[in-house]
Amino acid sequence: MASKPAQGDAYSLILEAIDVGVYRPGDRLVESELAERFGVSRTPIREALQRLETQALLTRDGRSLIVASLDHNQLSELYVVRAELEALAARLAARHASAEEVRVLQDMVQDDRKLMDDPSALARANRRFHHQIHLASHNRFLVQQLDLVHRSMALLATTSLAAEGRGGDALAEHDAIVRAIAAHDEAKAAEALRTHISKAFMTRLKLDAARVEGSL
Missing domain, CATH: 1.10.10.10 (Winged helix-like DNA-binding domain superfamily/Winged helix DNA-binding domain)
Known part of the structure; x- marks a missing residue:
């Protein structure tokens, strides 16, 4: 049994x-x-x-x-922490990632293009992509902290990738992140990842504003 x-x-x-x-x-x-x-x-x-x-x-x-749900202030606080920790992960990945790890990230970007019409599948792929960058940082303590952050992300009722046009933009941003990591450009990788999170946050704020307006 x-x-x-x-x-x-x-x-x-x-x-x-x-x-x-x-x-x-x-x-x-x-x-x-x-x-x-x-x-x-x-x-x-x-x-x-x-x-x-x-x-x-x-x-x-x-x-x-x-x-639980996140109010506006909690959401803002979460994205601030996420942006900085993710940027650090990208910086360390540019320093430490093996050629094989870089290739896996490149393959993920290519494979995820097939999911453009499925926001839920793209959201799952997005989580896998970010987790792969975390692992490529080769810093177990950072990975642990990012795992905590991403658990809290589960409290968001919708994915920002559901917004019209966001999926394509996000994949283009992923590509820029991977290119910087592959080039071992730590500063550029960190900035590309920070920009990516900032744009995702702005998209989510717009979605939330539209939802509130629609309920009035």
Whole structure:
């Protein structure tokens, strides 16, 4: 008989469900429903929910746990930190990335062009691309901090890549980042990555503004 997933697996399953939008900010998470959905006993589900609450990915609404949301200030703070840490990762990748790691990044940019009409798939590919840069930095402590930042990014209800024209622009920015890394140009790689995050933030602000206007 196959063993049931451990607590760490339950945590990963719930986090991924939040990340891909199965559960969105404000949605209530119920132990019994999660246990049934993922085929996990309630004990590891309960432990995973406690861990997610400690990380501020879930919050209390009375006695219920709901997926947390980010207000405007929190969103701004998150993007400031992300831009600086990602820029550092790009700088270190330009210094330390192997030829094979650079080739993987180049292949990712090419492969992701096939996903232009699928924002969700492009968003997943975008996360893989950024994680690959993190790994190419060859700095485990930086990778750990960026993992924390990207967990918080899961609280954003939509991807900025869903905005019209953003997918193509983002891939062009990815290409510029990889070119700088391949050329071992640390300053240019950092600036290209910082600019990329800044443009993604501006796109998200415009999407949020349009959503608010549409609800008035």
